[in-house]
Amino acid sequence: MQPFLALLALACAAGSTAEQHWCYEIQAKEPNSNCIAPAQWPGDCQKNHQSPINIDTSKAKVNPNLKPFTFTGYNQKKKWEVVNDKHSVKVLLGDGISIAGGDLPAQYQAEQLHLHWSKESDRGSEHSIDGKHFAMEMHIVHKKEPSSNEVQGAKDNIAVLAFMVKVGDQVNEGFQPLVEALSHISTPNTNTTMKESSLQNMLPQKEKLVHYFRYQGSLTTPDCSETVIWTVFQEPIKLNQNQFQEFSTKLYYDQERKLNMKDNVRPLQQLGDRQVFRSRAPGQLLSLPLPTLLIPTLTCLVASFLQ
Missing domain, CATH: 3.10.200.10 (Alpha carbonic anhydrase)
Incomplete structure (x- = not known):
């Protein structure tokens, strides 16, 4: 009897694992959902x-x-x-x-x-x-x-x-x-x-x-x-x-x-x-905004004009 019960328990466990699969949060929130939400995803x-x-x-x-x-x-x-x-x-x-x-x-x-x-x-x-x-x-x-x-x-x-x-x-x-x-x-x-x-x-x-x-x-x-x-x-x-x-x-x-x-x-x-x-x-x-590039250039031009 005990070996039979052990096999039955293993079969149930295997069935439970097979039914579970990963899903998104919207699916995990559904009533009677048996899927794995992102926070518990396996692997890496x-x-x-x-x-x-x-x-x-x-x-x-x-x-x-x-x-x-x-x-x-x-x-x-x-x-x-x-x-x-x-x-x-x-x-x-x-x-x-x-x-x-x-x-x-x-x-x-x-x-x-x-x-x-x-x-x-x-x-x-x-x-x-x-x-x-x-x-x-x-x-x-x-x-x-x-x-x-x-x-x-x-x-x-x-x-x-x-x-x-x-x-x-x-x-x-x-x-x-x-x-x-x-x-x-x-x-x-x-x-x-x-x-x-x-x-x-x-x-x-x-x-x-x-x-x-x-x-x-x-x-x-x-x-x-x-x-x-x-x-x-x-x-x-x-x-x-x-x-x-x-x-x-x-x-x-x-x-x-x-x-x-x-x-x-x-x-x-x-x-x-x-x-x-x-x-x-x-x-x-340069990955700089246009005003940052223009101000030094204009300053140099004005200085040259005033000399």
């Missing part, structure tokens, strides 16, 4: 070099090595698979898309992009800039191309490009294929194929992509592995209000369609002993 999530963070632009140091990226395959038009993975909408990017430059130690292959959002336009981004959150945040996740000397779990194995998204007046045609796909993946673990689209058409103009911030951090979902080189671009993507609202109205966390997918955002983490760096765009002389 309780370590000290976590993401997302608030980026204080006044404390970001200029790094002259943060030069423009080389985007390969970003202009290719493809019909990507898009998935509701229970936590976000994910676009599977496949092969042939990569980045280099930007002071990255190697070439990185794009794997997927996903988004974080809220129903409100000022709380949907994971990162904040000078304390300001945006409507959404898009992450393009790249993995370092394998090499003979690659170290498992190295701090630079993943490179994520993060784009803030704000609400504007005009329809963003580059985002429209993704927006139109949302109604076909309303419930978890469903997928569809987007209309032909390119990554380049979803992003700000290329000349704007020279302004960005850089820091070392983690994945923003469990296991929160601290293996990510983060690049957070200064120029936001702009979506029309209707396009923005489609994400929080068409997608659901559950099969029963009781809880709309929104607020899929990890709370801000402490920067700790890390340093945030910023790029210096070509032709950018």
